Amino acid sequence: MSNVDWQGKHVTVAGLGVSGIPAARVLHGLGAVVTVVNDGDDERSRAQAAELEAQGITVRLGDGDTLPPSTELVVTAPGWKPGKPLFAAAADAGVPVWGDVELAWRLRGQDGREPAPWLAVTGTNGKTTTVRMLASILEAAGLRTAAVGNIGVSLLDAVLGEETYDVLAVELSSYQLHWAPSLRAHSAAVLNLAPDHLDWHGSMEAYAADKGRIYEGNRVACVYNAADPATEDLVREADVEEGCRAIGFTLGTPGPSQLGVVDGILVDRAFVRNRQKQAQELAEVADVDPPAPHNIANALAAAALARAFGVEPAAVRDGLRNFRPDPHRIEHVADVDGVAYVDDSKATNTHAAEASLAAYDSIVWIAGGLAKGATFDELVTGCAKRLRGVVLMGADRALIREALARHAPEVPVVDLDRTDTGAMSEAVREAARLARPGDTVLMAPACASMDMFVNYNKRGEAFADAVRARAAESV
Template sequence: MIFKDVRVVVAGLGVSGRAAARVLAGRGAVVTGVDARTEVDGAAELEAVGVRLRLGDGDTLPEGADLVVTSPGWKPTAPLLAAAAAAGVEVIGEVELAWRLRPEEGAAPWLAITGTNGKTTAVRMLTSILRAAGLDAVAVGNVGEPIVEAVTAGHDVLAVELSSYQLHWSSSLDPRASVILNVAPDHLDWHGSLDAYGAAKAKIYGPGTVRVCNADDPVTVALAGPDAQAFTLGTPAPGEFGVVEDLLVDRATTEDPVRSAEELASLADVAPFAPHNVANALAAAALARAVGVSCEAVREGLRAFRPDPHRIALVTEVDGVAYVDDSKATNPHAAAASLAAYEQIVWIAGGLLKGADVEDLVRAAAPRLRGAVLLGADRAQIADALARHAPDVPVLDVAATDTGAMDLVVTEAARLARPGDTVLLAPAGASMDMFADYGARGDAFAAAVHRLAGPGDGGSPVA
């Protein structure tokens, strides 16, 4: 797409917005950067490349706009975006812009991943697999470097993590292969309904995309439609990736998927081991196989993979009790996957549930719970569910919200735990009621565990 002299409004000047503004200015567009804040990082740099800045007013659409590129978090109801829609001005996101910026020849293929949970882990696994195959691969989109810069950097392949927000503002994406990992209620305040949320996720499939879905999640199967490949934690049927005994196998891309399967890796190659991480590994393998990556590279890439912090990470063991940080489990669906990985659990939960229902989560987890310690703004909702579905499980309520609250939480959890148990921070809620973000919450948990262990533990505050 030619952008010379096109009048583009970039709405929101965060990292992705600034990158979009820079790239568009470099293509000869007349760029106006808009942000409600009166000060933004990199303002001088943007002005130096010709971007006009309008700060302190994020509501008014500049006159004469031909195109709006919005930051993914802006709702369609935001006044500037609503004004653009009313005026017939197209609104796209940075990801759609990046797709339109690809070189006409030799563009790197996109391997795209979305889902309610597991996106970042799966895209990191995929990147590790691609690099093990000798490819110049980078993770972009909702993670890593700005995608508008990566599309022209000469990489062999892009591993693209896409949120529902980013997909909502996309219209012409056609990745080489894409997967929806799972779909559960989330961000409904933004999308308006579960159907709209699912429809946004489905935009990850273009007309030429190899469509991959989760055979164990009926919603993803419906969104992918007929002739999709699938992955499953069970024995795979022809056309699927799955698990046979302790092996991850491919029955989708082999020469004879009816009679044979190819070994990709073993369960021992997936770390940290948990059912949902096995599912992530199978999804990543399916995308890698779509661009011809060998089974050997899949295995080596999974072995080399190291997860990001705060994702089902063992902090340390104290008196025979394992302490695990899964602070990234910020919704019930993610917490359920984490709880399913352990047999005897003292569960640390709570935070901002954002209207999410925890009934199914608590009902499924109840047989595994040794006890529960609750904190945060919406802890009462979890306590009520525990009273209904796990009435014999001891529940401790921590009302404190100061900097020492996590020490109290960990101390109470240690009192409930017995050797062989796992104290699991899987909050099922967002962190902003008490912490800057889920990372700060996980750091506080890990630091409190190390203080509990004492000076001989030798651990780091960040597991």
């Protein structure tokens, strides 16, 4: 269905949401006969349905499992699980299923413009930061670009909008990659792999396989994390174009075809004339904000993709200097009575929390929330020596408490038996009581937020508000 005449094509869009509604409108505008199916039938869904129906799009609420007759293509929201009956019915009928990313990929160039290449990023953690770093580097090189996909501008808008781009920095989740079988990036990176969303994918193997789809058909570079062998394994398994190279990044001294760190300098031994003997200085560690180890790794991955696209070293340096991280990502909130308070509410799984905890020497850790099936023994074992104390809250806090009892029994633990939003103020008070001058109170929950907050942003805001209130009290 690439470059087809959409006029009269019967397309079913699965889901009324941030991807489904734009997809329905785009396809209707191209002349397709669009039917939207949706599981929910609440007030919000009915309002959205009314808007689409006024444009001539059919909407079926409360019936997301039935394949409408005459369907020739299903376009699904990325979060819909592969095991839904709708997709089984599509498979039985020989009907292809695409996600919004696949749709955007297939629609590139249909308006006659030369499609912009995609530099794509996935991984369990660090995707958004790396893509935004990459976009900053590309902008510093004078290229017309945008951070798109699972972040910022929607891919459909980027592909079909009036703005033209030289290259796109694309964040892709495992869900999106699952439903994007024909995606072929210029270059791509898998930052890391750790158990996450296993309830959706069914197994770690399936999750990794979906992440690995990002390498399929790469033309120039497959960027992997030298500290995470599973990412290199995905490169080995990928079917890429002739001449595409495997490029590693490491926090240590890089070998040939790698980027790494030498004496506080980010260096490139991959995109130089003689990579056996030469290294190109790109930036200083101090140019990375914040210069935590996992964020330096993000910067190296972004730099590798930019260099694969031909960006000069000075633009890498300038782009990293210009970059400012999003809120709630290892964000320093305030210093109060000699104690630093850091908001990493975005650390919604154990892998992200592990990276955050590794950035500080003496920590009072605020943790807990929805565990999403995670276990915490490995995380606690790795950070036990850094912990001054722990404050727990949220629905699944007992799982962390039990891991602490097994692997760090000497660490003081405050267990807040509450899941209301006001618990954050008490958590900050208890953390302040445990902390000593020179310590860091780190909110890196290792869990999702929805048991107590709308999202991780609201959780981070609650933490920051509580810290600022404490700062005001101490004046």
